[in-house]
Amino acid sequence: MPESTTATTTATTLPNDASLRVYAVTDPERLYDLAVEPARGAPTWYAPEVLKLVEFLTAGHSQAATDCAVRLGEHAARLGEAPGAAALMAHVAHELVRRPSSAALRPHFEGPPVADDPTTEFRASLLHEMALRWGLRDEPYVTFQAGLRELGHPLSWLPLASFYFENAMRERSWMRGAMLSSLRPEELYAAYPAIPPTTAGAEAGRAARRVSDGRRTEAAVAPLAELGRYAAEFFTLPVALDPVDFNSGLLTALGSTCLAGFTPETLATAHTTADDVAGDLFVPAFDGGMWGDGRPRAYSRLVTWRAMYALMDLDLSVELGDAVRAAAEHRWLRLAPGRSDFFFGDLSDVAFAVLDPTRTRVAVVAATDTD
Structure with a gap:
């Protein structure tokens, strides 16, 4: 059946769930055909009946079911700008990586990535969702990653390793619909080590100088871009700060x-710690807040790491393993700001500050959202 780039409004009635469950085991091709049927009845490819088919198809862990699910993701990639196609492609990859094993996915990386082939985008995204989920060390993944690097694909900047540092990102990537949650001061102090203000901190803050850096700002706020309001600011201090004075007095x-x-x-x-910051940056990148759509898991990981690099002022040539070590040398604060001219004080108010190892540079990143 030729692939259609639009969906019609003629309804297609799906078999009942019991039949779909049987098809997933005995005839996954039937599920694929139902999913790509032009008369399936929705003006968008990201439609409930198609998502149901994805659910049953990806739940079948056989090689045949996996192959059909990957073909569906590639089909979505070929649809280009058709309504809902990008969301469907991301959803297929997301569901495939929820399974307990990557074994049936391995054959789909035995061929090299091809420039100007839209299915390369699906496989690249799937590869790096798998990398975050499991970590990948074997062929053919390494070769496919090298091919992506030769093509200059943005995801090739990420490693195939899965760092323990990324646990918060990994755990939150299973929770579609999760949002950042504001903390009240008493909740903050119940969960994190409190740090009181000091007079010396306030004096250091008054002596600080703001630094304008458009590149760092853009990267630092990229994971937050679909929230209601967000900001990143950078400051330098004339002398090294005593770590005990990195507190609300300074900020x-x-x-x-x-x-x-x-x-x-x-x-x-x-x-707090750097991985806590990364986890909270990942959530709005992945889920988009109250009104945004969010990004696929692989791209959420990408913008989160680039935001962490911007907050630490690391060059992108630094390996991620070295960035993890550098993060441990910085000091990180979590803030519970409450309502203000900047913060809505409603659903999602979050802010962090970081002090670099020289103790002369401070970065602040903040976001707020509301319904």
């Missing part, structure tokens, strides 16, 4: 736009 004296209106007493501040 509220910086002249930060997103922290305007807070005092050392009203800005709740606690110690």
Whole structure:
């Protein structure tokens, strides 16, 4: 059957769930044919009846069912700008990687990626969703990744390793519909080590100088771009800061736009770790907040890591393993800001600050969302 780039409005009645479950085992081609049927009845390829077919098809772990599911993802890739095609392609990859084993997916990486072939995009995204899920070390994955690098594919910047550092990203990537949640001060201090303000911190903040850097700002806020409001700001200090003075006293004296209106007493501040920051950056990148659509898991991982590099002011030539080690040398704060001129104070208010190893550079990233 030729592939259609549009969907019609003529309804197609699917078999009942019991029949679909049987087809997934005995005749996965039938599920594939139903999914690509031009008269399946929806104006978008990302339609409930197609998603149901994806669910049953990807639940079949046989090689035949896996092959049909991959073909469906490739079909979606070929549809280009057709309504819902990109979302369907991402959904197929997402569901394939939810399974417990990658064994049946391996044959789909035995051929090299091909420039200008839309199915290369599907396989690249699937490869790096698999990399986050399992970590990949064997052929043919390494060869396929090398081919992506030769093509200059953006995902080839990511490694096939899956770092323990990425556990928060990995866990949250299974929860479509999850959102950032605002913390009240008492919740923050119940979960994270509190850090009180100091007079020396406030004095250091008043001496700080704002640094404009469009490249770093763009990268730092990219995971937050579908939220209601977001910002990243960078500052330098004239002398090295005593780590004990990296606190709300310093942050509220910086002249930060997103922290305007807070005092050392009203800005709740606690110690955290870099992987916690990465996890919270990943959530809006993947799910898009209240109104956004989010990105595929692989691209959410990409923009999250590039945001972490921007916050640490690392060059993209630095290997991710070295970036993980560098993150441990920085100091990270989680803030519970509450309502202000910047923060909506509604559903999702999140802010972090980071101090570099020289203790002379501070970065702040913040976001807020509402319904």
